[in-house]
Amino acid sequence: MSETNPKHTWLNGHIVPWADSTIHVSSDAVLRGASVFEGIRAYRAGDSDDLLIFRARDHMKRLFGTSMRVLRIDIPYSADQLIEAMADLLRANEVHEDAHLRVVAYFDEVTWGKDADATTGAYILAYPRPRGARYEKGVRCMVSTWRRPSENAMSPRVKASANYLNSRVAMVDAQMKGFDMPILLNESGKVAEGAGQNLFIVRDGVVVTPTKTQAILEGITRDTVLRLAAQLELPVQEREVDPTELYVAEEAFFAGTAAEVMPIVEIDHYPVGGGQRGPVTRQLQAAYDDLVCGRAQAPDGWRVSTYAKTTVA
Numbered sequence: 497m498s499e500t501n502p503k504h505t506w507l508n509g510h511i512v513p514w515a516d517s518t519i520h521v522s523s524d525a526v527l528r529g530a531s532v533f534e535g536i537r538a539y540r541a542g543d544s545d546d547l548l549i550f551r552a553r554d555h556m557k558r559l560f561g562t563s564m565r566v567l568r569i570d571i572p573y574s575a576d577q578l579i580e581a582m583a584d585l586l587r588a589n590e591v592h593e594d595a596h597l598r599v600v601a602y603f604d605e606v607t608w609g610k611d612a613d614a615t616t617g618a619y620i621l622a623y624p625r626p627r628g629a630r631y632e633k634g635v636r637c638m639v640s641t642w643r644r645p646s647e648n649a650m651s652p653r654v655k656a657s658a659n660y661l662n663s664r665v666a667m668v669d670a671q672m673k674g675f676d677m678p679i680l681l682n683e684s685g686k687v688a689e690g691a692g693q694n695l696f697i698v699r700d701g702v703v704v705t706p707t708k709t710q711a712i713l714e715g716i717t718r719d720t721v722l723r724l725a726a727q728l729e730l731p732v733q734e735r736e737v738d739p740t741e742l743y744v745a746e747e748a749f750f751a752g753t754a755a756e757v758m759p760i761v762e763i764d765h766y767p768v769g770g771g772q773r774g775p776v777t778r779q780l781q782a783a784y785d786d787l788v789c790g791r792a793q794a795p796d797g798w799r800v801s802t803y804a805k806t807t808v809a
């Protein structure tokens with residue numbers, strides 16, 4: 497992925513030139529990875545020049561309600577302020593095509609313990625992010641020997657920056673072995689998720705995904721896909737998934753904000769289905785596309801407009 501640097505970031509309440517967007521090397525964010533974040537997408541509206549930020553409110557709910565809550569980070573900005581800041585930043589960077597945002601809450605000074613008067617901050621990055629070829633072509637995966645961290649070590653439910661060292665080591669290992677992406681198991685040896693995506697398989701026509709207690713991030717795209725599958729009247733199961741089920745599935749795909757609905761066409765050299773994007777995956781991709789671009793009806797507040805009028809609903 498090549499991301500050219502945009503002109504600005506949003507840092508602690510201000511639109512700041514890229515080169516001046518710094519936090520100190522002594523901060524706990526830098527030293528120990530003490531931050532949490534969200535990855536969010538904005539899509540060019542199907543019928544106008546607007547950019548629609550997808551499920552911003554739900555991303556803020558996970559940031560404030562799960563990640564910041566578990567790690568006890570308070571920041572001096574509300575969810576509504578951060579949503580407005582996302583739209584401000586997209587406008588400042590003059591982004592008009594599909595984009596990816598990162599919203600980060602971090603610990604600044606190195607302080608630990610319950611009485612520590614920790615200083616914190618927040619920043620936002622916004623990059624143009626066109627869809628890649630993998631959306632159609634799919635990815636080749638391996639089941640990694642690296643496991644997702646267990647619930648009582650550091651819960652994958654918390655979108656903590658430091659959790660991505662686990663993702664990184666699995667991703668690098670997979671790529672060094674000639675695959676595109678890893679699939680990680682949990683401590684019990686059941687299928688958990690990808691390095692930065694939730695995982696679905698199709699077995700006997702049923703759309704199956706691991707439950708929320710299988711050491712996964714409770715993905716917003718996962719939730720969207722489950723809702724779309726229900727709308728399309730596809731049978732769905734959230735349950736434990738055995739690794740060998742990956743080898744016999746009719747279809748498999750990742751679901752994530754960055755990945756969207758991404759076909760998996762091979763796992764450990766077993767072709768999935770015909771080794772190509774399958775019909776259920778295609779159906780869900782089309783429905784997802786209609787939803788994010790504003791062509792299909794969405795629940796209230798799912799799409800925040802950037803240019804028409806910033807509405808926080």
Ligand SMILES: Cc1ncc(COP(=O)(O)O)c(C=O)c1O
Nearest residue numbers: 692693694713715716717752753
């Ligand atoms: C480890 C992990 N799992 C799953 C997901 C998918 O979550 P979402 O759909 O909310 O982006 C992500 C992406 O943020 C992730 O990093």
